[in-house]
């Protein structure tokens with residue numbers, strides 16, 4: 001299992017922020033990838049799906065925002 005940070009391209013400010021949750025995946029990507037690329041078959045890992053449904057804070061504007069475009073949401077491998 002590898003640990004991934006879930007991050008998204010923010011529509012509010014255009015930067016990439018963390019969604020504040022990490023996920024563990026069995027056959028995850030070796031490098032930064034989008035959710036759309038990783039789960040191209042259309043079935044998104046339930047843990048990931050749960051995280052990306054939540055609103056996230058834009059640390060630049062302070063507003064709650066959400067990103068529904070799975071090509072704008074990334075999984076980034078974390079080294080422990």
Ligand SMILES: [Zn+2]
Nearest residue numbers: 010012013058
């Ligand atoms: Zn932002």
